Amino acid sequence: MSGKSTSSSKTTTKARRSHNRVQPLLDAAAKLFATKGYKETTMRDIGSEIGMLPGSVYYHFKSKQELLLAVYEQAVTGIKTRLLAAIADEQDPWRKLEVAVVTHTETILDQNDYAHVMIGVLPDKAPEIQQELTALRDGYEAILIELIDELPVRKGIDRKLLRLMLLGAINSTQIWYQEGTISPEEIARTFVGYIKDPVAK
Amino acid sequence: MSGKSTSSSKTTTKARRSHNRVQPLLDAAAKLFATKGYKETTMRDIGSEIGMLPGSVYYHFKSKQELLLAVYEQAVTGIKTRLLAAIADEQDPWRKLEVAVVTHTETILDQNDYAHVMIGVLPDKAPEIQQELTALRDGYEAILIELIDELPVRKGIDRKLLRLMLLGAINSTQIWYQEGTISPEEIARTFVGYIKDPVAK
DNA sequence: TCATTAACCAAACAAGTATTTGTTTTTCTA
DNA sequence: TAGAAAAACAAATACTTGTTTGGTTAATGA
Numbered sequence A, B: 001m002s003g004k005s006t007s008s009s010k011t012t013t014k015a016r017r018s019h020n021r022v023q024p025l026l027d028a029a030a031k032l033f034a035t036k037g038y039k040e041t042t043m044r045d046i047g048s049e050i051g052m053l054p055g056s057v058y059y060h061f062k063s064k065q066e067l068l069l070a071v072y073e074q075a076v077t078g079i080k081t082r083l084l085a086a087i088a089d090e091q092d093p094w095r096k097l098e099v100a101v102v103t104h105t106e107t108i109l110d111q112n113d114y115a116h117v118m119i120g121v122l123p124d125k126a127p128e129i130q131q132e133l134t135a136l137r138d139g140y141e142a143i144l145i146e147l148i149d150e151l152p153v154r155k156g157i158d159r160k161l162l163r164l165m166l167l168g169a170i171n172s173t174q175i176w177y178q179e180g181t182i183s184p185e186e187i188a189r190t191f192v193g194y195i196k197d198p199v200a201k
Numbered sequence C: 001t002c003a004t005t006a007a008c009c010a011a012a013c014a015a016g017t018a019t020t021t022g023t024t025t026t027t028c029t030a
Numbered sequence D: 001t002a003g004a005a006a007a008a009c010a011a012a013t014a015c016t017t018g019t020t021t022g023g024t025t026a027a028t029g030a
Helices: A022-036 A043-049 A054-060 A064-087 A093-109 A113-120 A127-149 A159-171 A184-196 B022-036 B043-049 B054-060 B064-087 B093-109 B113-120 B127-149 B159-171 B184-196
Strands: none
Touching: A022 A043, A022 A054, A022 A064, A022 A113, A043 A054, A064 A093, A064 A113, A064 A127, A093 A113, A093 A127, A093 A159, A093 A184, A113 A127, A127 A159, A159 A184, A159 B159, A159 B184, A184 B159, A184 B184, B022 B043, B022 B054, B022 B064, B022 B113, B043 B054, B064 B093, B064 B113, B064 B127, B093 B113, B093 B127, B093 B159, B093 B184, B113 B127, B127 B159, B159 B184
16 A cells, blocks of 8 residues: 555545645655665755645655655556566566566666665665565565576576576666666666676687 | 875874774774665764764864775775785686685675775765765776686677676675575675576576 | 873754644635 | 635754864873
8 A cells, every 4th residue: 555544435545636746746755765865865855846845745654764665665566567567478488587677677777766766775774664665675576586487597506596696787787877878678688698698608 | 095194204104193093983984884874874873883972083084974985995905905816826717707706795795894885885975075986996896897808708798798797796795695594605606607607508 | 301292072063854733725525 | 605624834843963163181202
């Protein structure tokens, strides 16, 4: 569940107003968390991004940590949906993984603030909701675990290490990637290729 | 140069007293920056770690950022020395890389606070000294660039991407690594192996 | 021995922090 | 169109932050 739970009419889950600024708020928070970092972003920053006073944010979210949690939730939902849709048509395990990794890379590099937060803001930055954040991350990674489990690999290959290696490499692109040169898709394909086939001659 | 530059006698670079607590200070800062993060660590935290008042820290370092810079400098010096010593005896390029990666991994995983800071605290956390921090990082990575340049690889391999992939994977171990299971050395060897030789069957 | 000064303490400072409270405006609905 | 709830403001709260200032102690070298 996301957002706040007000007393709602029985049938509809939520009775919100048309002029609702929860989403703009989340967008602003995601943008700032992604670019400046969680701790470095103040409630003033977030509020002023959409012309709202810092105190007013607390009508929608009961704390800064809850705001981060909401961003995380929306991030996971989005990236999960996109990923599952992308691999739906594929059959070959290696091809499936490649498509998944390409999608993942594109999502975290194409200025998607939400995904950027999910990858870049580690759960330990918000101790009180650390477990929830970790659970959300795990929920996403479960998909990749499955994909790698189905991979035909040489004997003795540690699939868990393989996943951590691939994900570590991909997620760190966020640190050095700059638009205009190599594309996210190319990066992803290359990384998968360097693992699948030998690099040495 | 590290530390402060006071008026020193002509011959010696520094005329310090015996009871000098600069090093304990750096150790405390490194420890806290590594575990809690830069922004999350206060000058009070650092001071009280060695029984010193926060204001007193400013006798040795003129700001929190300068303190981080000093930690960075010591980190680079240490990890560089260790790495160069480790690869000195090796001849084969792949073997050389493997030894280098093993050393690097051991350094950042074996509770070495300094290296932990250098890898985990990104330069943009301290904007005023961002350039200096980046330069220090680059100075270290230059060694790895050279090692990878000498690697005999298949045609079409992008050596820069290869380095970013390997380093990204290795540095991200910091996030999930836990003592007691697989060793840093084993992780490093495995990662290099997964790149060198094919994973697919 | 004694002036020097490195090294620290004690105490405050000014600015910024997340958050709370009471009040007002806006918007929907009955 | 009145009334109620939603959504925001205005202003303060309680606290933490990095940093500064001026005084104190003790090691050092001339």
